[in-house]
Amino acid sequence: MLVFVLFGLGAAQAQIVFEADFENTTGSNAWTFGGGAVDGNFAIGTPAATDNHQLSRTWDGTGALVTGLAGGTDGGDDVDTGSTFAISPAFTVPSSATADARLEMHYYFSHSNAAAATDLFQVILLRTAGNLVVFQETGAGTVRLPQYSRLSLDLSDYEGETLQLAFQVTTTTASIVEAAIDSVQVMMPSSLGGTVWNDANDNGILEGGESGLEGVLVELLDSNNIAEINPNLPGDKAYVVATDSFGNYEFNNLLPGDYKVKIATPWSIRHVFG
Known part of the structure; x- marks a missing residue:
């Protein structure tokens, strides 16, 4: 089986509600x-x-x-x-x-x-x-x-x-x-996601006739390939999610930063695309 992973790799952009870096002393008036x-x-x-x-x-x-x-x-x-x-x-x-x-x-x-x-x-x-x-x-x-x-x-x-x-x-x-x-x-916090599918013609493009793969476990890593901790669960558990029936997955509650993903299940992987 030929599997292709599409992931919106990049910086997660959170919505800042309030911020104080204390760089300007005139801001002390606030x-x-x-x-x-x-x-x-x-x-x-x-x-x-x-x-x-x-x-x-x-x-x-x-x-x-x-x-x-x-x-x-x-x-x-x-x-x-x-x-x-x-x-x-x-x-x-x-x-x-x-x-x-x-x-x-x-x-x-x-x-x-x-x-x-x-x-x-x-x-x-x-x-x-x-x-x-x-x-x-x-x-x-x-x-x-x-x-x-x-x-x-x-x-x-x-x-x-x-x-x-x-x-x-x-x-x-x-x-x-x-x-x-x-x-x-x-x-x-923001979210990042993507799709895992069977890339039948090996061109890295999700096309008609190519189906998403359900139940694939995808793990979130930081920019140094270190496993991220799941912020939605108690304890220090790796952030792993399963793809849905269309092959889509999403990591939510992410702080600003750069992230990578890897397949956590033993699929036959030919490509990982960011």
């Missing part, structure tokens, strides 16, 4: 800042190179949302026995039957070994129905040095709502506590 941390409050700028609990770089570009921005010495301008917060402008999450809204961002939460479980980094949704903590990281009795981590949250339960993002850092101890946020996006 955010609300506050708290009792005084010098340790959130501000937009570049983290200090001389503070051990601030990472002297952003995740991307030159700006980030950083606590204790002026801190020239370790702990000199950290969040001291209080809290600081930053609140985004409002945005409305679209409703969709084919994609789940997501929050994507990078952050770090660092502290000295005096930190306790009452020292918190929180992501909060401000909503009419009541504010909701959707992510929380607590302190611990060990040193946590700054290192950016990716945070990805499903916002599909809030589609159709108007929201604001709030980032809050709270400490009730004498610990040195710092945090930073960068590259924030609320997005509606």
Whole structure:
């Protein structure tokens, strides 16, 4: 059997609902800042190179949302026995039957070994129905040095709502506590798909008389040929879908990026076309 795979290979383009890269400090006017941390409050700028609990770089570009921005010495301008917060402008999450809204961002939460479980980094949704903590990281009795981590949250339960993002850092101890946020996006992921069919004349074109193949398992890979994780299932499961009765397949809820596919079932493959 001669099988041909047609795939719309390329960059998945997500719909961006809200975005903040913190590259322009004049954009700080659109955010609300506050708290009792005084010098340790959130501000937009570049983290200090001389503070051990601030990472002297952003995740991307030159700006980030950083606590204790002026801190020239370790702990000199950290969040001291209080809290600081930053609140985004409002945005409305679209409703969709084919994609789940997501929050994507990078952050770090660092502290000295005096930190306790009452020292918190929180992501909060401000909503009419009541504010909701959707992510929380607590302190611990060990040193946590700054290192950016990716945070990805499903916002599909809030589609159709108007929201604001709030980032809050709270400490009730004498610990040195710092945090930073960068590259924030609320997005509606996209999809990619194609067709698997019996290419009878081996010309790479789906023509009349050539039928799609049902039940072929197709696996999604990233641009480095590493298996993608299925965002629609719990756990770290490979993203594999089966073709329908017409040989069509689709991968949905994809973040922006370049993708490839491979046949996961043992068909006789002559061509893979991108």
